Amino acid sequence: MKFTTVLPLAGLAGASNLTKGCTVLKGALDEVYLPSTTVYEYEAQNFWSNTEIMAPGCVFRPQSSAQLARGIDKLVAAQAEFAVRGGGHMGIRGSNNIDDGVLIVMSNLTTLELNADQSLLHMGPGFRWQEVYDYLEPYSLTVPGGRLGPVGVPGLLLAGGVNYYGNQVGFSCDSVINYEVVLANGTIVEANATSHADLFWALKGGSSNFGIVTRFDIETIASTQVWAGTWTVAEEYIPDFLAATAAFAANNTDPKTHVVPAVVPSEDSAVASVILFYDSPDVSYPDALKVFTDIPAVSNTMAFKTVAEMAVEMGEVVTPHINDIFVAGTIKATTYDSLLEGVQIINATFAAQLPKLYAQIPSANISIIELDWQPIGANWINASTARGGNALGLDATQNYLCYAEVVEWIGSEYDSIVGEWVVETTELINNATDAAGLYDPFNYMGDAAWFQEIYSGYGSENLEKLKEIASAYDPEGVFQTLMPGGYKLF
16 A cells, blocks of 8 residues: 655654653653654654654654563553654655654664674664675675665665665565564564564565564675776767666676666756676676666766775765655566667656656756666566565566656755656656556555555565465554554555
């Protein structure tokens, strides 16, 4: 199901009344902070996008999974609403924040340690990926996490997780071998392939419908350096760039590759830029990436670097405390010609809508507009399956091209304008790709907007299975009702 929230609007500075949830927690637990305290003021603003800022009644910052479990038990007994924030990078109002209720923040759940043979990283939900990569770099290790350093750990892993190593290991969640989870009844369980195996599967794409994850145990990857960066081309080469995107999606068989092509228009011009990644400390300009590198570049940052260094570089494009909307979509096909048709339809439809947006918002108030692409094919999906599979429901016989419409702007007075524009634009794109026989209902949660359906895109069988598991672990529907934020199964 989609969010029940309406268009994103900026929140208030603080809550005026002590809600019942705050009252019961304050009377029973430490680490509960009211408005005007330093911790409240910090945590209530510790979000990436202005669209996420709201006015919680208090902030609960647990120091351990046991303390969180006691807090959940108290909140459920009081039938008090709450929100949960990990990295705070989902720019949807109400997804990870709340007005008047309890904002639970994961900031102090900061386990970060390797096991004895360094094959596993035990990782708390209080981190952003840059901190994880920086920790692992001295060991010549990494993990298949977020590509941008400022992205939070828990949201990405519970959504599935698009990552640089997808063609080798699948989605990020496929490398998680164990979750520590606080359930709605206040108990703490370990979910893995042999214990609570149904919950283990459901957490791989099922998000926050089952409990609150307080530790992820994820497989590490040996990595000294990779060849990576961005390759940017002029507007005259955008047709070649779109053709390269389709060619890579249709034909790539090299598992060491990862690409994120994007068209970046402005009011009167455009460029195209692709994130290129090759998992090798000594191979540059590999054949598999020549579909892009053979296009003349106006600039590029390609070099050998660590994953941590690449995360810093990519993180520089993240502008904090700005207004933003991401909208997800997907096409699928089995041939280059069909994928190219889909790419061209989406790009042309998106471009044709831009004058309507610029007519309502001054160009100086638009920080960036992008149309990003993410190829996901057989290598990726088969790697997921080899690790036990996930809830996302993708078919290895298809080539998927997921995409994201991105708009970032300055000024909350334009929130509704942008929201209405993306709703209209998305409907036009979906109608056009559907008419061409290329539309797929899969919307990647990490790039989705409040008005989009998520779980129906996983397929009816997986949706019903997720509902059954949620009912088993949360029979009273705590995470469907008392926690309003997030994409819901019911």
